[in-house]
Amino acid sequence: MHLKELIKRHEQRALKTVPEWMIGCFKRKSISFSNGKTDEETQVFWLQGRNLTIDLRLPIGADQIKKTWQTCSQEELYQLTNYEGWSANSHWDSHQLSWSGGTAFQLHNRWPEPGILSRTGDCMMEFSPSNAYVEDWRIKSRAQGTLLSLELIEEKNLTTETCRHRGGALIINGNWAGLVLGRTEAMHQATPDQQLRDLIKSQRCNTNLAKQIFNFETSVAEGSLDNGFKITYSTQPSLINETIIPLEGFEFDTKQNEIFQLYNENGDTILRRFSIDTIEPSFNYSACTAWTSESKQWFEKEQETLGRYLQDIR
Numbered sequence: 001m002h003l004k005e006l007i008k009r010h011e012q013r014a015l016k017t018v019p020e021w022m023i024g025c026f027k028r029k030s031i032s033f034s035n036g037k038t039d040e041e042t043q044v045f046w047l048q049g050r051n052l053t054i055d056l057r058l059p060i061g062a063d064q065i066k067k068t069w070q071t072c073s074q075e076e077l078y079q080l081t082n083y084e085g086w087s088a089n090s091h092w093d094s095h096q097l098s099w100s101g102g103t104a105f106q107l108h109n110r111w112p113e114p115g116i117l118s119r120t121g122d123c124m125m126e127f128s129p130s131n132a133y134v135e136d137w138r139i140k141s142r143a144q145g146t147l148l149s150l151e152l153i154e155e156k157n158l159t160t161e162t163c164r165h166r167g168g169a170l171i172i173n174g175n176w177a178g179l180v181l182g183r184t185e186a187m188h189q190a191t192p193d194q195q196l197r198d199l200i201k202s203q204r205c206n207t208n209l210a211k212q213i214f215n216f217e218t219s220v221a222e223g224s225l226d227n228g229f230k231i232t233y234s235t236q237p238s239l240i241n242e243t244i245i246p247l248e249g250f251e252f253d254t255k256q257n258e259i260f261q262l263y264n265e266n267g268d269t270i271l272r273r274f275s276i277d278t279i280e281p282s283f284n285y286s287a288c289t290a291w292t293s294e295s296k297q298w299f300e301k302e303q304e305t306l307g308r309y310l311q312d313i314r
Contacts, residue, residue, distance in 0.1 A: 004225040006250045006259065007146055007281050014149075014278040017050035018092040021119045023147065024048060024285050025176035025220075026137040029123075029313065033133045043233060045220045046137060047171040047178035048090065049149020050278040053099060054171050054178035056218045057084035058233055068238040069214040074201075077210060081197040084110060085218020085235045087151075087169035087180035096129065103167035103182030105216045105235055108193045122287035122313070138313055139287055145174030146225060147283035150259060150274035155181060159268035165215070170245065170274065174285050177229040179244050181217040219244050287312070 001009075017023075028044035043061070047054040058064060065076050072080065088102030098114035115126040115135075124137040152168035167182030187199070196213065203209050217236050221244035223229035229244045249263040261272040291299070299306060 001248075001250050003148075003245075003247045003250050004146075006252060007148060007225070007279055010252045010259075010279055011281055012276055012279045014050040017278075018048065018090055018097065020284075021289060022048055022092070022097070022117060022124070023050065023173070023283065024139045024141040025173040025178070026124060026139050027314075029136040029138050031133055031135045034131060044135075045178070045233060047173055047176065047220070049147065049169075049171045049173075051090055052087060052149045052151060052169050052171060052277045053090045053102075054087045054169055054180055054218065054220075055085065056178070056220050056233055056235070058235070059083075065237050069210060069236075077200050078197055080235075080237075081200045081213065083235045085180060085216070087167075087182075087218075089151075102169070103180065103216075105196070105218060107187055107196050107199070120289055139285070140314065141174035141176050141285040142287045143174055144282055144284050146172050147174075147278060147280040148172040149277035149279075151277060152181065153258070153273040153275055155270065155272045157268050158271050164270070165217075172225070172229075174283070175222055175224055177221045177223070177244050179217065179219050179221075183212065183215050185212075187212060 026046040026048070028042070028046070030038050030040045032038040041060045043058040045056045065072060065080055067076065069077060069080060084106055086102060086104035086106070088099035091098050091100065096114040096116045113128045113130060113132070116129060117124060117126050119125070122139045122142070124139065126135040126137060128134070148171065150170045152165065152170065154163055155165040156163050163184050165181040166184050168180035169178070171178045200210065200213065214236070217234065217239070219231045219234035219236065219239055221229035221231045225247065228247060231239050231242050231244050234240060246261070246263045249261045251260055253260055257276060259274040259276060263270055
């Protein structure tokens with residue numbers, strides 16, 4: 001079954017949810033720190049379902065490695081191990097958002113604080129409780145569209161009878177999609193709080209270690225359920241411009257209340273199993289938030305100056 005048809009037939013909205021103004025694909029405009037410094041260059045995406053988050057953080061395009069990890073030098077592998085990508089369960093307590101569970105490319109949690117969030121228009125601000133930083137996020141999914149949020153249980157190669165990935169997520173926010181595929185097992189070589197980059201540096205030319213490290217993917221793609229989603233950003237550089245996920249081969253398991261997908265890859269049959277966060281054919285993504293009548297009147301009254309240079313920041 002095509003994914004679009006499955007979404008249409010098996011709508012299933014999560015009972016628990018973060019606020020609807022928090023749901024969507026966001027790209028970070030900036031992060032400002034307590035020391036007065038601001039970063040507007042790092043490429044950061046946040047895809048939010050009703051109870052799942054996908055996060056991807058990469059250097060600017062010119063600084064990104066363009067090779068597969070197998071063809072990288074030791075220094076290039078070191079750079080790749082500074083990439084960030086993860087998925088996790090999200091929890092909203094009416095004041096701040098926190099995360100638990102999930103799977104991450106890094107070995108330690110680089111962002112341990114919850115986020116104090118508010119939104120005006122297309123801008124969502126995230127403050128750290130310690131005031132160490134504030135992030136300015138801008139919504140990318142602005143038109144009404146699909147909201148699909150699934151947690152990956154596992155991915156198996158049925159032909160070779162091997163497990164390829166455990167844990168992760170698939171989130172579709174309208175014309176944007178995110179995918180996380182976790183490692184099959186924990187990094188046993190690592191010590192508590194060890195940096196991934198230090199692990200690759202301390203064990204030079206260890207191919208088995210590198211294979212384990214890079215058995216992980218976080219990708220963000222743009223497109224549609226009709227034409228597919230092409231990857232634009234990824235922890236795996238070789239995947240850029242590839243399709244993020246095949247759209248055929250999906251089925252709904254009524255007994256387990258799960259979704260599974262069977263597809264062919266290089267002659268092998270691949271099985272993915274997902275648990276369901278939410279399946280919604282139509283969600284009202286928007287760049288706007290509500291006005292008070294007084295603030296709207298003020299804005300209209302002062303248009304000659306307030307409206308001089310207005311533009312959409314995307």
